[in-house]
Amino acid sequence: MQTNQFQLKTGNILADRAHIDMPLLSAFFIIFLISGIAMFSASNGNSNFVIDHSINIAVSIVAMTIAAQLSPISYERIAPWLYFLCLMLLIMVLVFGETRNNATRWLNLGITFQPSELMKIAMPLMIARYIATGTLPPTNISIFISLLIVLLPTAMILLQPDLGTSILIAFSGLVVVFLSGIKKRYLFTGLLLFIASLPFIWRNIHPFQQKRVLTFLDPGQDPLGAGYHIIQSKIAIGSGGLFGKGWMKGTQGQLDFLPERTTDFVFSILAEEFGLIGVVIIVIVYLFIVGRGLLIAINSQDLFSRLVASSISLTFFIYVFVNIGMTTGILPVVGVPLPLISKGGTSSVTLMIGLGILMSIRTHKRLISK
Amino acid sequence: MEFKSPNTQEVEKEVFLSRILFCSIAILILATIIITRLFFLMVIESDQYKLRSLNNTIRMQSLPASRGLIYDRNKNVIANNQPIFQLEMIPEQVLDIDTSLEQLADLDLIKKNNIDNIKQRIDKNLQFKSIVLRRNLSEREVAVFANNRINFKGIDIKSRLSRHYPKGEIFSHALGYVGSISSGDYSRFDPSFYTGKEQIGKTSIERNYEPYLRGKPGNQKLLVNVRGRIMERIDQNPFLPGNNLILTIDSELQEAAYKAMGKQKGAVVILDASNGEILVMLSSPSFDPNKLSFGLTQKEFNTLSKNKNKPLFNRAIAGQYPPGSTIKPMIALGALEMGIIDPDVFMPCEGRFFLPNYSRPFNDWSTHGAVNVVRAIQASCDVYFYNIANEMGIDKMSYFLKQFNLGASTQVDIDSEKNGVMPDKEWKKNNFTSRENQTWYKGETVIAGIGQGYMLVTPLQLALATAIIANKGTAHKPHMLKAIEYTNSGKIQYLESESIDYINYIDDKNWNLIHEGMEAVVNERRGTAYGIFPANSSIAGKTGSSQVFSIDKRSSNEVPEELRDHGLFIGFAPIDKPEIIVSIIVENGGGGRVAAAPVAEKIFASYLEGSETNNAN
Numbered sequence: 001m002q003t004n005q006f007q008l009k010t011g012n013i014l015a016d017r018a019h020i021d022m023p024l025l026s027a028f029f030i031i032f033l034i035s036g037i038a039m040f041s042a043s044n045g046n047s048n049f050v051i052d053h054s055i056n057i058a059v060s061i062v063a064m065t066i067a068a069q070l071s072p073i074s075y076e077r078i079a080p081w082l083y084f085l086c087l088m089l090l091i092m093v094l095v096f097g098e099t100r101n102n103a104t105r106w107l108n109l110g111i112t113f114q115p116s117e118l119m120k121i122a123m124p125l126m127i128a129r130y131i132a133t134g135t136l137p138p139t140n141i142s143i144f145i146s147l148l149i150v151l152l153p154t155a156m157i158l159l160q161p162d163l164g165t166s167i168l169i170a171f172s173g174l175v176v177v178f179l180s181g182i183k184k185r186y187l188f189t190g191l192l193l194f195i196a197s198l199p200f201i202w203r204n205i206h207p208f209q210q211k212r213v214l215t216f217l218d219p220g221q222d223p224l225g226a227g228y229h230i231i232q233s234k235i236a237i238g239s240g241g242l243f244g245k246g247w248m249k250g251t252q253g254q255l256d257f258l259p260e261r262t263t264d265f266v267f268s269i270l271a272e273e274f275g276l277i278g279v280v281i282i283v284i285v286y287l288f289i290v291g292r293g294l295l296i297a298i299n300s301q302d303l304f305s306r307l308v309a310s311s312i313s314l315t316f317f318i319y320v321f322v323n324i325g326m327t328t329g330i331l332p333v334v335g336v337p338l339p340l341i342s343k344g345g346t347s348s349v350t351l352m353i354g355l356g357i358l359m360s361i362r363t364h365k366r367l368i369s370k
Numbered sequence: 371m372e373f374k375s376p377n378t379q380e381v382e383k384e385v386f387l388s389r390i391l392f393c394s395i396a397i398l399i400l401a402t403i404i405i406t407r408l409f410f411l412m413v414i415e416s417d418q419y420k421l422r423s424l425n426n427t428i429r430m431q432s433l434p435a436s437r438g439l440i441y442d443r444n445k446n447v448i449a450n451n452q453p454i455f456q457l458e459m460i461p462e463q464v465l466d467i468d469t470s471l472e473q474l475a476d477l478d479l480i481k482k483n484n485i486d487n488i489k490q491r492i493d494k495n496l497q498f499k500s501i502v503l504r505r506n507l508s509e510r511e512v513a514v515f516a517n518n519r520i521n522f523k524g525i526d527i528k529s530r531l532s533r534h535y536p537k538g539e540i541f542s543h544a545l546g547y548v549g550s551i552s553s554g555d556y557s558r559f560d561p562s563f564y565t566g567k568e569q570i571g572k573t574s575i576e577r578n579y580e581p582y583l584r585g586k587p588g589n590q591k592l593l594v595n596v597r598g599r600i601m602e603r604i605d606q607n608p609f610l611p612g613n614n615l616i617l618t619i620d621s622e623l624q625e626a627a628y629k630a631m632g633k634q635k636g637a638v639v640i641l642d643a644s645n646g647e648i649l650v651m652l653s654s655p656s657f658d659p660n661k662l663s664f665g666l667t668q669k670e671f672n673t674l675s676k677n678k679n680k681p682l683f684n685r686a687i688a689g690q691y692p693p694g695s696t697i698k699p700m701i702a703l704g705a706l707e708m709g710i711i712d713p714d715v716f717m718p719c720e721g722r723f724f725l726p727n728y729s730r731p732f733n734d735w736s737t738h739g740a741v742n743v744v745r746a747i748q749a750s751c752d753v754y755f756y757n758i759a760n761e762m763g764i765d766k767m768s769y770f771l772k773q774f775n776l777g778a779s780t781q782v783d784i785d786s787e788k789n790g791v792m793p794d795k796e797w798k799k800n801n802f803t804s805r806e807n808q809t810w811y812k813g814e815t816v817i818a819g820i821g822q823g824y825m826l827v828t829p830l831q832l833a834l835a836t837a838i839i840a841n842k843g844t845a846h847k848p849h850m851l852k853a854i855e856y857t858n859s860g861k862i863q864y865l866e867s868e869s870i871d872y873i874n875y876i877d878d879k880n881w882n883l884i885h886e887g888m889e890a891v892v893n894e895r896r897g898t899a900y901g902i903f904p905a906n907s908s909i910a911g912k913t914g915s916s917q918v919f920s921i922d923k924r925s926s927n928e929v930p931e932e933l934r935d936h937g938l939f940i941g942f943a944p945i946d947k948p949e950i951i952v953s954i955i956v957e958n959g960g961g962g963r964v965a966a967a968p969v970a971e972k973i974f975a976s977y978l979e980g981s982e983t984n985n986a987n
Contacts, residue, residue, distance in 0.1 A: 135378075137385070175393075178389060179386055179389045179390065179393075180385075180386075181382070181385035181386065181389065232426075234411060234419065235419050235422045235423050235426065236423070237408070237411050237412060237419070238411040238412055238415055238416050238418065238419025238420070238422075238423075239416065239419040239420040239422070239423035240412055240416075241412055241413070241416045241420065242412065242413060242416075251423055251424075251426070251427045251593075252423055252426065255426075255427050255593070255594070255595040255596060255601060256595050256596040257423075257426050257427070257595075257596045271408070271412065275412065276408055276409065276412040276413060279408055279412075280405065280408070283401065283404060283405065287397070287401060290397060294390060294393070294394065297390065298387065298390060303379075303382055303386075306383075306386055307386075310386075310390060310393070314393055314397075317397055317400075321400050321401075321404065324404050324407075324408075325404065325407075328404070328407045328408060328411060330403070330407055
């Protein structure tokens with residue numbers, strides 16, 4: 001069988017019992033180490049900032065560990081509930097969400113959080129469950145319903161407005177439809193429909209989002225305003241050269257020329273201080289995580305797990321691609337953080353829960369196989 | 371959950387695997403795009419970005435040199451530098467210039483009606499260059515701005531050294547003033563000396579010795595953060611301060627002259643007889659040079675430059691006046707030398723002189739009776755000199771007087787000096803257009819004998835001529851710069867002035883006759899300045915009145931002020947060994963005796979007081 005060569009060996013028994021995938025965990029530690037180094041530099045050597053960040057990391061590792069304990073069956077079971085809960089919360093955000101910086105993304109229910117973050121987990125679970133239940137390749141009706149499942153929350157998040165998150169959530173859902181074996185001509189039609197609807201989308205997105213796209217096309221037209229981020233980021237990355245300026249020695253970062261350098265533009269700091277060699281290593285570690293995720297997907301025994309695992313892995317890659325793409329000026333600035341390195345409590349936690357689900361799929365043997 | 375046959379599962383898995391394969395290839399392609407992009411930015415274009423990163427953080431800031439100080443001959447500071455606060459803007463850093471200017475006006479930091487003017491200047495200015503919005507802010511205004519600084523990106527208060535003249539208008543014509551650098555100034559000097567500077571010498575000493583005074587700007591390389599805050603100084607070339615100048619001016623005497631002139635219009639020049647050093651250069655009315663160094667508005671400047679009393683005009687070197695009777699000692703000397711007159715022969719003066727075939731008389735201001743050369747100088751007898759002039763002829767007279775440097779630049783070391791006029795037949799031919807006017811008339815020679823007509827001299831020329839008389843033919847070129855104190859070495863370089871034999875063939879006894887006549891002016895009854903100076907002063911002088919308007923009545927009180935005669939006085943003291951030379955003109959003063967001689971008296975008194983204190987020390 002051709003799949004045999006991708007077969008995963010049973011790992012460390014202790015780790016398997018704890019439902020932890022050691023290769024993934026090692027990769028996380030490398031990434032978190034890089035994250036700590038980057039945060040120390042980006043905060044101009046503020047150790048309190050790094051301690052806060054470490055607490056976030058610790059919380060997200062705990063969240064991952066808990067997520068890994070639940071079996072894929074349980075995930076399949078709770079998927080619709082989770083999805084509809086998220087949908088409700090998103091409606092509540094639209095009705096009485098909290099507004100910060102002109103964006104209504106937050107909901108205050110005792111604790112303040114972003115329901116769209118939760119949707120990042122709910123979406124692949126829900127769509128995978130829906131597709132896996134039906135026959136494959138999916139019928140026209142189930143494709144239509146799948147699209148509805150995907151586009152409803154996407155549209156609501158787009159209204160908040162949060163372009164970055166809505167792209168990631170739409171992708172995590174649509175990729176499942178793609179993997180389910182949808183006919184190529186549907187893909188084609190979908191692509192054409194998407195292109196045709198671009199003018200409509202353009203008219204309905206927020207002016208500042210329009211500006212971001214325009215700025216992306218020509219950052220020089222507004223060098224002190226919207227184009228400033230891109231220009232300064234490119235200067236930081238480009239001036240890093242092959243070997244970088246050295247840790248804490250990047251002038252773009254240390255002298256505050258680079259904005260949002262603990263969040264969306266942390267990659268630029270890393271590039272400035274550690275050079276091409278440093279960032280290529282980071283990219284390789286990311287590719288390792290994605291590859292490991294896909295391997296887990298291939299090796300999982302049922303369709304639901306396979307779809308969930310590959311959706312999480314591919315979405316993770318899209319995170320990396322969009323973030324590096326926007327910091328290097330090949331994609332518009334849509335506000336996607338660099339996964340597990342950028343500061344941001346909820347986004348690391350949801351990412352790690354997703355990766356925890358990967359570990360769950362890897363370590364839980366399903367009884368109903370073959 | 372419905373059950374699927376193993377077969378269906380196999381098909382599902384195969385479809386899934388092919389799609390995963392597709393995704394994996396897509397991932398590899400996207401990853402390659404990223405790596406390629408990074409390679410492009412960080413290797414191929416890296417140098418460009420390294421440069422831009424440096425440009426972000428490195429600021430070259432010029433350090434304007436402090437302007438050299440100016441001392442008087444006794445090392446009293448008469449021009450120094452004072453820190454002032456000024457409001458400056460770098461246009462390209464300001465987000466909304468219109469709003470910012472409005473807000474500044476609301477805080478009373480700039481005037482509302484000045485906004486348009488500022489905007490025009492901003493349009494002309496380079497966008498990255500700092501532009502001054504307001505000079506000389508008070509401490510309160512500095513505090514007001516500091517409280518609101520956060521609202522004004524690209525606008526800040528800078529402290530700068532500005533030229534300051536502690537004595538204000540007393541030295542304004544001697545020193546000149548500094549002002550904002552105009553495009554015309556850049557053509558005068560190398561702009562590289564003026565980076566970060568706003569002031570340049572505009573007139574007089576400040577202009578002429580600009581290359582010594584300006585110094586050499588330094589610069590510093592600064593590491594700045596995004597808000598322009600200086601994080602570190604990487605490199606510094608300190609500026610070289612301008613060299614200090616020590617002038618020949620005696621500030622005590624200058625002040626005495628200033629007080630003596632009071633509100634009268636005119637000029638005072640005092641020379642050191644032994645070396646041509648200008649001890650006093652005063653032109654009245656004057657102006658406050660401090661106001662000019664802060665930069666006047668166009669309106670203020672117009673008021674100053676269009677004032678009918680011409681306060682900006684340096685009468686001492688550029689005022690051209692008929693010398694009047696002050697020319698008489700020199701004409702007498704020429705007549706003696708040419709044998710036209712005998713010093714022992716008395717000539718009658720009946721108050722009028724007639725040219726043959728000419729019915730109109732040439733009037734004397736008084737009837738003098740019988741006078742010889744000494745008495746004629748003493749009492750300023752016009753008839754005596756009408757006769758001399760008529761016999762000498764204009765060409766000889768002109769040639770002789772030119773040897774006293776009259777009608778020619780003295781080449782003093784400040785700008786804007788005027789030549790005056792020493793007319794002769796050739797001159798008239800060249801300077802008039804119609805044939806009738808080109809002809810020289812005998813009557814013109816006659817009035818030239820008493821320093822009227824076309825003849826024009828400056829107060830400084832008269833002073834030099836007096837010095838030549840006092841020293842019997844030799845004198846030093848008048849000059850204002852005594853020494854340069856080099857700030858880098860601390861060395862003082864004194865300037866040697868050359869002694870010139872202006873006229874060297876005159877018989878000593880003829881010189882003495884002239885001196886005798888001039889002493890009689892001051893010390894003997896019927897002398898035109900008799901009784902004004904203390905009795906038996908060792909002072910030789912000559913008064914003069916030059917006609918502004920040809921009227922027969924020369925009495926002053928009935929004539930409107932602007933038509934009254936100019937009063938002149940030249941003199942030197944002591945007579946045997948001259949130390950100082952004075953030359954004074956009081957415009958519309960009504961005559962030398964009433965207007966100019968009293969000024970001279972006060973100055974001599976102050977000089978004697980000064981030298982007595984010096985001797986006592």
